[in-house]
Amino acid sequence: MxxxxxxxxxxxxxxxxxxxxxxxxxxxxxxxxxxxxxxxxxxxxxxxxxxxxxxxxxxxxxxxAGGRGLSAGALDLLTRLGNADADGLTIGSLARAAGVSSRNVTGLVDTLERENLARRVQHPDDRRSVRVTISPAGREWLDAFRLPTQRAMSAVFRGFTPEELAQFRHLCLRLVVNQQQLEQYLGGMQS
Structure with missing residues (x-):
């Protein structure tokens, strides 16, 4: 059902x-x-x-995504990497920003590397620290993806006023906050 x-x-x-x-x-x-x-x-x-x-x-x-096969999670990471400074981001910081586990991010980074859209690099000052950066092909891919995405989202949200869009965003994020609070509460009960 x-x-x-x-x-x-x-x-x-x-x-x-x-x-x-x-x-x-x-x-x-x-x-x-x-x-x-x-x-x-x-x-x-x-x-x-x-x-x-x-x-x-x-x-x-x-x-x-033009048949590139990128999941929403991989696309989210690629977008975050596209906005990062030249040093890139750690797996941990990507995981925290995306609200997922480091293991999940590692798999997504593997996918982005296979597609030549991102790469892992050692931090120049700390060889133990691995960072993820967007590749030139990844930046080109994002640039090509940007305009069609903006057009599609404009079409999907056609007829919504700016106030309705702000309210919609607010309500969706309230769901996220409620879910996080529930998860914390349930996690506290299991301890």
């Missing part, structure tokens, strides 16, 4: 408007009502909508 809610190969959902004029997905509502055993489904529907929106953005990003 839940796999049907988020199956990216499924046809586009048929959306409807509730009495207040807000969009909703009747299929998701029906699935969530069965899952929740008749309890309120608004938070579950909102979570499904966030996931659907995220998948839509990821599909656009993947399409814009």
């Amino acid at each position: 839940l796999k049907d809610v988020h199956n990216s190969s499924a046809p586009e959902p048929s959306l409807a408007n509730d009495p207040d004029g807000h969009l909703y997905d009747p299929g998701v509502r029906s699935s969530m009502a069965a899952f929740a055993l008749g309890d309120d489904t608004l938070a579950l529907e909102a979570a499904a909508a966030v996931r659907s929106a995220s998948q839509s953005i990821d599909r656009l990003r993947a399409h814009g």
Whole structure:
């Protein structure tokens, strides 16, 4: 049931408007009502909508990646490396910035190196410190990716006012903060 809610190969959902004029997905509502055993489904529907929106953005990003096969995580790291100074960044600092484990970042850096988009270099003053820098090919790739991405995001957010975009960003980041606080709370309970 839940796999049907988020199956990216499924046809586009048929959306409807509730009495207040807000969009909703009747299929998701029906699935969530069965899952929740008749309890309120608004938070579950909102979570499904966030996931659907995220998948839509990821599909656009993947399409814009020109078949290069970069995941959203690898693309995020490449963007961070493109903004770093010439010394690059450590695996640890990339992991902290991306909010993932160093092991995850190591795999993503391996991918970027295989694609010749980034490289590991030893820090000139500390041979134990390995840093990651963007390669010239990585910088060219980012430059070619930038304009199509800006156009795609403008199209996706067409009709949103600047205030709505700021509110949308704020609400999404509140979800992140709530998730982090919940994770800390649950981690504290396990200690």
